[in-house]
Amino acid sequence: MKYIKYFIQFLLTIFSFFIFKILGPNISSKLSGKIFEFIGPFFRSKQTIYSNIRKGFPDINSKNLNNITKLMWNNYGRLFAEYMFIKNFRSGELAKNIQIEGQEILEEIIKSKKQVIFVSGHFSNFELMAMYLEKTGIKLSTIYRPLNNVFLNRIMEKIREKFICKHQIKKGVGGLKKLISLKKNNYSTALMIDQRVSEGILSDLFNQQALTTTIPAQLAKKFNIPVVPVYIERIKDLNFKISIHDPINFSKKDSVENITHKLNNILGAMILKRPEQWIWSHNRWK
Numbered sequence: 302m303k304y305i306k307y308f309i310q311f312l313l314t315i316f317s318f319f320i321f322k323i324l325g326p327n328i329s330s331k332l333s334g335k336i337f338e339f340i341g342p343f344f345r346s347k348q349t350i351y352s353n354i355r356k357g358f359p360d361i362n363s364k365n366l367n368n369i370t371k372l373m374w375n376n377y378g379r380l381f382a383e384y385m386f387i388k389n390f391r392s393g394e395l396a397k398n399i400q401i402e403g404q405e406i407l408e409e410i411i412k413s414k415k416q417v418i419f420v421s422g423h424f425s426n427f428e429l430m431a432m433y434l435e436k437t438g439i440k441l442s443t444i445y446r447p448l449n450n451v452f453l454n455r456i457m458e459k460i461r462e463k464f465i466c467k468h469q470i471k472k473g474v475g476g477l478k479k480l481i482s483l484k485k486n487n488y489s490t491a492l493m494i495d496q497r498v499s500e501g502i503l504s505d506l507f508n509q510q511a512l513t514t515t516i517p518a519q520l521a522k523k524f525n526i527p528v529v530p531v532y533i534e535r536i537k538d539l540n541f542k543i544s545i546h547d548p549i550n551f552s553k554k555d556s557v558e559n560i561t562h563k564l565n566n567i568l569g570a571m572i573l574k575r576p577e578q579w580i581w582s583h584n585r586w587k
Contacts, residue, residue: 304451311452321385326395329382330539337378338371345582353581356507357573372577376535380426383539384457387464391432395539399433403545406529407437410548416487416526417548418517422495422568425535425578431491432465433543434531442468442483444476444492444516466491472498484524491531492516495568497585504561507569511585518560521551528564532571535578 321329350370355361361369389395401407410417419441421430435441443466448454461469468483470476470490480490497512504513521528527548534542546567551560572579 307450307452310450311456314453314456317381318385321382326383326386326389326539329385330379333378333382334375335378337374337381341374341377341582342370349584350581353584353586354576356509356586357569357576369577370581373579373581376425376578377580377582379535380428383426384428384460387428387432387460390429391436391464398540399429400536400540400542401433401545402542403547406545406547407434407439410489410529411438414487416484416524417489418520418526418528419489419491419531420494420517420528420564420568421491421531421533422493422571423580424533424571424575426541427493427533428461428465429541430531430533430543434489434491435466440486440488441466442470442480442488442490444470444472444480444490446472446496484520490520494564495572495579495585497583497587502558502561504558504565506565506585509586511565513561513565515557515561517564518551518555518557521560522553522555522557525553527551528560530564530567530571532574534575 317333321333324332347370350373351366354366354369358365383390386393386395390399419430419434421427431441431443443461445461448457458469468488470480470483484490492514494514494517496514498514499512501512501514503510505511506513517528520526527550529548530546532544532546534544536542549563551563
């Protein structure tokens with residue numbers, strides 16, 4: 302029964318992508334955003350979303366709560382449609398829509414030929430971050446969690462490998478071996494640190510304990526390399542801004558727990574900047 306549901310979702314996605322291709326990026330993004338505003342609440346618990354938002358904004362009123370939720374679904378829908386046009390952001394007419402703050406930091410990383418760990422979260426069109434980093438010339442691998450839907454996952458892996466980042470590392474033991482191999486060849490690593498992971502540790506996010514990945518902390522300590530936070534925001538429609546933060550060099554005395562806590566604080570500040578562009582529908586604090 303599960304696979305029947307997955308296959309139906311797969312067919313609907315293929316059909317949607319076909320329509321998006323006909324409509325073009327601007328109309329598709331706007332239309333998909335409006336559609337998700339309507340259908341999104343049927344797939345995720347509104348109470349869970351409200352509860353999550355209140356962790357970041359304890360005193361938020363009902364109007365702002367509803368507005369963040371509505372805009373979150375709109376961004377979710379836009380992201381869905383924009384997968385059809387990822388190649389246009391990489392080398393087509395949409396490439397000019399991405400502005401960069403901190404380009405000099407990337408140039409220094411390339412010039413020095415040093416590895417770093419790029420960390421971020423699922424903000425606006427988060428796929429554009431790894432895409433831009435690799436496009437800039439950085440030797441990059443990205444860690445990802447496969448979709449539960451095996452049919453859709455095949456499509457997403459192909460899109461990511463072809464247009465976002467060639468070296469995709471699946472989360473798990475097998476992926477870790479590949480990651481270490483690439484590290485030996487001087488590859489930097491990019492990953493999202495805002496997903497709930499069972500193999501993580503409890504670390505504060507908005508002053509409440511959340512299961513958090515320790516991969517950045519472990520890599521920073523093992524290879525003695527800096528962590529570079531990256532943030533992306535949707536300025537308007539198909540226009541984005543990627544901000545590259547200064548590298549953070551942690552001390553050898555810093556524990557994995559301490560590094561993870563500091564990175565969660567950075568993540569929290571990013572979320573609060575444009576809360577409507579983060580995915581609040583996943584329960585990080587369960």
